[in-house]
Amino acid sequence: MSTVTLQPLRALLADWGRSEGLSWVFVAKALVTAFLALWLAYRLQLPQPSTVLVTVFIIMQPQSGQVLAKSFYRLIGTFVGLAMMVLLIALFAQERVLFLLSLALWIGLCTAGATRYRDFRGYACVLAGYTAAMIGLPATLHPEGAFMAALWRVLEISLGILCTGVVNGLLLPQTSSSSLRSTLAVRFRDFAGFAWEGLAGELPPTRFEQLNARFAAEAVGLENLRNASAFEDPHYRLRSGRLARLNNEFMLLSTRFHALYQLLRRLHVAGEQGVVDALQPCLAEVAAVLAPLRTRLCSDAEAVQLAERVEACKVELMEQIRRARLQLNMQQPNEAQMLDFNTAAELLYRFADDLHSYALTHASLLDHHHVREQFTGAFTPRANGTAAIVAGLRGSLLMLVLSAFWLATAWPSGTTLVMTAGMITGLVSAGANPKRLAGQLFVGACGGAVLGFTLLFFVLPRLDGFALLCCALTPVFALGATLLTRSQWSGIGTGLLVWFCMLSLPANLTLYNPYGFINEYLAALLSMAMATLATALILPPNRPWLWRRLEHDLRMRVVFAVSGKLKGLVAGFESGTRDLLNQAHGFSSSRPDVQRQLLRWMFLVQEVGHAVIELRQEQAALPAQSCYGENTRWRRAIRVMGRALIRLFVRPTEQHRQRALTAVEHAIAAVRGTPEPRAPQFDTSPLRRVLSYLHFIRSALLDPESPLAPAAGAAHAA
């Protein structure tokens, strides 16, 4: 009887533990960390316990790997900031104007760096910037003690980092590695479902677009998770190279599938039913492998079996394709139909091949050491240079205006004014919507001001001892930490906690000075309001100017594919294109039509760029025979085509598209006219493979749904 009633309760509890329970654990950990750090700060008699807690709350993250990674980069950022500040103080201790000018320049540089890199390296840039402000500004008032003050700040920051790292790593760690593992498995399951539906021809266009955007976002997210996991778990550090390879292979796999799917769709639209029917058994062969994968998560051990299944399927698929070709030949197809069939069949075979290597890499995660660990194709994030410069200039300008105000009014709280501006600029620089984040930080700091005033002047004077202080601080910290766990309000949580700790936390020797307190808070709030205004008014990133630039950057990926160095080209192309799309998607989240347009560009760039890279790899691996020579007609025609494609993607006009089409057709004719002493199968004949890549580029250029199509081009120009 009791088991019957206990069962649902247990299930409910387990459910709670996976969802809401995690937030409670996070809040509890935040409180433990904060009080441990605060106690140590008082016990060690550090001059500013507030810096310790500010550090704690800035690096506080739900996942322990993220905390460790952030801590590591924060330490680096702190030391760089410290070195810079000691230099600046040594140079300009007597000259505040020069000092503030160079500080503004430094903050601008760091903000630009943060916008440029956007991962943990960007985080180090942010911290180098605002640690400099935190150390340098108070020191300008007392240059004689500047060096000691700077050392104290570094000690305080290190203590905060140490406490957060230890508590988050030891107490109920919510590991990044488990999150990485589940993301990988879920992504592969969803991809299998997506590919299965696509091969069956049942994929609605909206879902196709959504999933593609999601896979791009996950490719970027996984790279960050991989970095964080390497910090946290020695098990994953040994597998870091394989995980990077897995991510890269997944990108390749999805690009290949994308090409296949587009080709099949175009065949449908063009009414080439004969070719599609001939391909059907081959498609069914691959779909049969995918079918069991789309309903459950694939573990490492199952990946071993998957690899074996795919290997068997590849052999069978080759036979199927030969049979289908014979069958199609009996219907007397024309040249174009045969080319369509060959291209699709080859893409399908290569898709199975990619699936095989993905499964092998996934299976290799089982072993502690493996040859697949050697992977050199790094994930290369791409950011728009202009956007980074704009962010840097915005930060510098804000610092300059506020510094000028401070110098002109000689306001005693001027340090807080300028320091807050430096911190805000850094914190918001990496987000997709800086205006919203700055607004949230402002709201949070307002809440912190009210709570801080009440606590400091009405509650704390009646208390005695550390235990009671903790009791008084618990509600505030718990509220802030709860807000941190809700992603839509996390900015408010950060604002509340950071500025509460910075301005209303009692030091070892508590000073109750209401005027000073109100002055400080006024300075902080004024500075935040100015920062919000600056992010809203000075070229905010979620506006058409940046969309156009990112679209241009996306198109330039094809130029990179045509002219970049062949070594590391695949990984660089795949990851960079996805990273660009992911940013563009975030910056245009308010405009679904813009998102759609950018996604269509990304599709086209992916198709053409990928085919061009395959072409180049094929040419680099040609055997030494006279028909494959550097100066044969077909290779010259392909070089001409490359230049035409560059012109087209730099300036996408109808005229350039026609020229590119002519160049591709010319290249196709040249390849066809070259005699080759090999069997005309795509596994034996390089020219056959070259022909299908060329044909694929041609079909991508002709696609009526691409953004290059005449109708779309006209709308674009208007």
Added chain:
Amino acid sequence: MPREVHVLGVYMPSLTLLFLLCVLLGWGLDRLLAWLGVYRHAWHPTLLRVSLFICLYGALALCIYR
């Protein structure tokens, strides 16, 4: 070993330098154990790593404050 050493004209507690030394040693030890796969058998790998570091630091600190 003296309890304070002077580095570039600044007196520092030897413990600070020892801490930095231990970070390096501990990092090396950690890499080695991870390579050998010792952590796979641990219930709470992070706890083991932190404890190992504390043991190392404690043992070296005893050389100074014995």
